[in-house]
Amino acid sequence: MAYPGYPPSDGYPAFPGYPPTGQESVYPPAGQYSYPPVPGGYPPAGGGGTYPAAPPTAGYAGTAGYPASGGYPGAPQAGGMPPYAGAPSGPGFGVPPAGPGFGGYPQPPAQSYAGGGPAQMPGYPSGQTPSPVPGLPAAMVQCTQGTIQAAPNFDAGRDAEILRKAMKGFGTDEQAIINVVANRSNDQRQKIKAAFKTMYGKDLIKDLKSELSGNVEELILALFMPSTYYDAWSLRHAMKGVGTQERVLIEILCTRTNQEIRDIVNCYKSEFGRDIEQDIRADTSGHFERLLISMCQGNRDENQTVDYQKAQEDAQRLYQAGEGKLGTDESCFNMVLASRSFPQLKATVEAYSRIANRDLLSSIDREFSGNVERGLKAILQCALNRPAFFAERLYYSMKGAGTDDSTLIRIIVTRSEIDLVQIKQVFSQMYQKTLATMIASDTSGDYRRLLLAIVGQ
Known part of the structure; x- marks a missing residue:
């Protein structure tokens, strides 16, 4: 059946170029979110397999606690996994990576998989876990968390009434609107939208558009989109x-x-x-x-078990396609980075540093340029530390003169129920300031209040 109440009959004309015509389609079940692989990687399923020796110091900052030869490569220890070459090191991870080229990332707060199961993620409320995600390992669910959770004792009709009162008559109670939309999951917002039309015979999105404007309007409309x-x-x-x-x-x-x-x-x-x-x-x-x-194509291998022999072979293949020859075999990079699972790519990155005495991100810097370079590096960054990829995107959306509001809105909205807690933690480590502090200094008014409410301030 069609997604209830979506899209509204008048569309979203305030979004430039918003083109939908005709009827809405069937949408997938709410709550199927993208949970990234646990930073630091996973041990192979079953606990078996032979692990290669720990990589040499080349390409790694010396960090206490890195496993000795024969240990699980990349497994976080008490001292944390060493960042890749070019990554800041030392207390607080030093200065942020330089430039939009996505330099080395600091690793997220250290966790331990010894003895089975991940340790409690710092900042993760004790005793709370996100809803299980079908088809994904439990460890992946446990180590990610959105700042927005489904509200308990949810009543769509009551929320619809609150929004109606906030917009009725002279003036608008923006704070009442913020209190509702920033504290309901996307699935709950869809139910509020349907309840509003049932109760009042009016389109909630049309009413919100008539009461709001600018960035806060774009942000709220984004929150109400499936x-x-x-x-x-x-x-x-x-x-x-x-x-x-x-x-x-x-x-x-x-x-x-x-x-x-x-x-x-x-x-x-x-x-x-x-x-x-x-x-x-x-x-x-x-x-x-x-x-x-x-x-x-959506055909990436999503098997979480790492094949270290294949990682070694892929690393050798990538080296021969780039650093090890005159010119670059771009199709080889495309094949490996587009088809391997993210945990497998992480192991390939580690194997590559041993073969090339250089990390793979640096090699891509040398061999590629422009958008294909950015695309290949984005894939690798998600394999190594997905929250850090989004943290850097957020940082550069606000750095310097002006703000890239569309990027800021898009990332805050799309990650709010997935891993925004981890993005906030990594942001603080990378840039020595909190995400909320930067948002507060770069935005204003109801737009600022709603963003801060979403990020949990």
């Missing part, structure tokens, strides 16, 4: 009209799970009447186009 639809809308908007927002394509297509990508591709077709592959071919070219087309 997550799959919002990703599809963002991709369409990135390729519509003159110019292409390549970083949006990278941010979404290179970070989502297979099922999420397939749902996005189907939604793109049903809502906008367009084939996403054709739009990508029309708006991009060369090796970047091929990488995005590979991502659109």
Whole structure:
């Protein structure tokens, strides 16, 4: 059946280029979110297998607690896993990575897998766990957390009434609206939207648009979009009209799970009447186009067991395709990075540093440029430390003069129920300031209040 009450009859004209026509499609069940692999990687299933020796110091900062030869490569110890070459080190991780080239990342707070099962994630409320995600290992669920959780004792009719009163009559009670939308899950917001229309015969989105404007309007409309639809809308908007927002394509297509990508591709077709592959071919070219087309297939291996022999072979293959030859075999990089699981890629990165005496991110810097470089590095960064990838995107959306509000809104909204807690922690380690502090200094008014409410301040 159609997604209840979505999209509204008047569309979202305040979003430039918002094109949906016709009826809404069937949306996937709410709550299927992208939980990243646990930073630091997973031990192979069953606890068996032979582990290669610990990597040499080349490419790694010396960090106490790194496992001795024969230990699990990359397994976090009490002292934390050493960052890759170029990463800040020492207390507080020093200065942030330089430039938009995504330098080495500090690792998130140390955890231990010794004795089975991950340790409590710092900042994770004791005794609370996110809802299980079908098809994903329990450890992946336990070590990720959104700042927005489904509200207990939820009553869609009561929330619809609160929103109606906040918008009725002269003036608008923006704080009442913020209190509702920032403390309900996306699934609950969809139910509020349906209840509002049932109770009052009016479209909630149309009423909100008439009462709000600017960035706070864009943020609230994004919060009320089903997550799959919002990703599809963002991709369409990135390729519509003159110019292409390549970083949006990278941010979404290179970070989502297979099922999420397939749902996005189907939604793109049903809502906008367009084939996403054709739009990508029309708006991009060369090796970047091929990488995005590979991502659109949603066929990445998602087996969490790491094959260290294959990692060694892939690392050797990548070395021979880049650093070890004159010129670059781009198709080899595309094949490995587009098809291997994220834990497998992490093991490949570790094997590569032993073969090339250089980390793979640095080699991609040397061998590629432009958007294909950014796309390949985004994939590797998600394999190594996904929260750090989004933390850096947030940082550069606010750094310097002006604010990239669309990027700020998109990441805060899309990660709010997945891993925004971990993104906040890594942000503080990388930049020596909290995400909330930077948001507060870069935004204002109701827009600032709503963002801060979402990030949990």
